[in-house]
Amino acid sequence: MFNNEPIINIRGLRMNYGEKEVLKGINLEIYKGQIIGYIGPNGAGKSTTVKIILGIIEGYEGEIKIFGEDISLNRIEYKRRIGYVPETAEIYDSLTGYEYITFIGEVYGMELEIINEKARKLMGLFGIEEAYHERISSYSKGMKQKLLIIASLLHNPDILFLDEPLSGLDANSVMIFKEILAELASRGKTIFYSSHIMEIVEKISSRIILLNDGAVVADGTFGELKEKSKEGSLEEIFNQLTGFKEYKEIANEFVTTLQGV
Numbered sequence: 072m073f074n075n076e077p078i079i080n081i082r083g084l085r086m087n088y089g090e091k092e093v094l095k096g097i098n099l100e101i102y103k104g105q106i107i108g109y110i111g112p113n114g115a116g117k118s119t120t121v122k123i124i125l126g127i128i129e130g131y132e133g134e135i136k137i138f139g140e141d142i143s144l145n146r147i148e149y150k151r152r153i154g155y156v157p158e159t160a161e162i163y164d165s166l167t168g169y170e171y172i173t174f175i176g177e178v179y180g181m182e183l184e185i186i187n188e189k190a191r192k193l194m195g196l197f198g199i200e201e202a203y204h205e206r207i208s209s210y211s212k213g214m215k216q217k218l219l220i221i222a223s224l225l226h227n228p229d230i231l232f233l234d235e236p237l238s239g240l241d242a243n244s245v246m247i248f249k250e251i252l253a254e255l256a257s258r259g260k261t262i263f264y265s266s267h268i269m270e271i272v273e274k275i276s277s278r279i280i281l282l283n284d285g286a287v288v289a290d291g292t293f294g295e296l297k298e299k300s301k302e303g304s305l306e307e308i309f310n311q312l313t314g315f316k317e318y319k320e321i322a323n324e325f326v327t328t329l330q331g332v
């Protein structure tokens with residue numbers, strides 16, 4: 072339905088930190104309306120990829136086009152059409168929800184009145200409206216997460232990057248948020264979803280990209296991955312493709328070490 076030009080096109084992406092090669096030549100074409108489950112072991116290079124796309128990290132090799140334009144040429148405009156939910160936002164603790172939201176909204180060039188109206192309504196829908204003028208330091212973990220989600224979506228971005236977005240959300244809020252993602256995708260928004268919770272990635276993603284040690288080792292729908300690997304769940308596929316089989320031995324040795332045997 073939406074599949075014509077890729078909305079994100081990554082060619083030969085490489086990134087080194089000193090001697091260490093963190094991304095080893097990534098090629099990806101991502102299309103409008105896709106919900107990408109971007110998964111991989113700790114240290115695989117997921118955050119590095121996302122931060123390069125967002126323009127937070129520089130010094131990469133290769134080409135990245137977003138909305139058809141090379142991001143190294145078009146530094147600011149494309150960012151207005153992107154939303155980002157970072158993994159943590161402790162730095163904003165001293166602001167109130169209102170101050171944080173209006174700050175972000177204004178960065179995206181929105182009018183104060185519209186920011187306020189939308190933010191109040193969205194906070195109401197998430198059940199945290201009464202905390203709008205409270206300091207973020209007084210928010211619970213889930214309330215902070217809801218505020219981050221609202222701030223990332225307020226300017227109605229075309230691409231949304233989410234890093235473990237459900238952390239701290241209660242079961243009811245998770246259901247609402249999953250539905251919001253499906254609704255956004257059906258309206259042509261593209262979602263890049265990084266998480267370690269395989270059950271959820273399996274359910275919400277229209278396409279799963281598995282990164283291992285800086286390279287893409289699987290890319291397809293959950294059905295396609297399942298077919299190829301002959302495994303039942305995404306967790307099992309993940310374990311198989313990232314070469315991890317010793318979990319029982321490691322757990323056993325861990326507990327044995329605790330007991331000083």
Ligand SMILES: Nc1ncnc2c1ncn2[C@@H]1O[C@H](COP(=O)(O)OP(=O)(O)OP(=O)(O)O)[C@@H](O)[C@H]1O
Nearest residue numbers: 088089091093111112113114115116117118119120
């Ligand atoms: N600023 C940095 N300086 C040096 N090395 C870094 C830096 N940032 C990340 N790395 C290294 O790059 C590799 C990839 O890290 P990255 O944060 O992209 O992994 P990730 O897949 O997001 O992991 P996680 O699932 O744990 O969040 C890791 O080996 C990490 O140590």
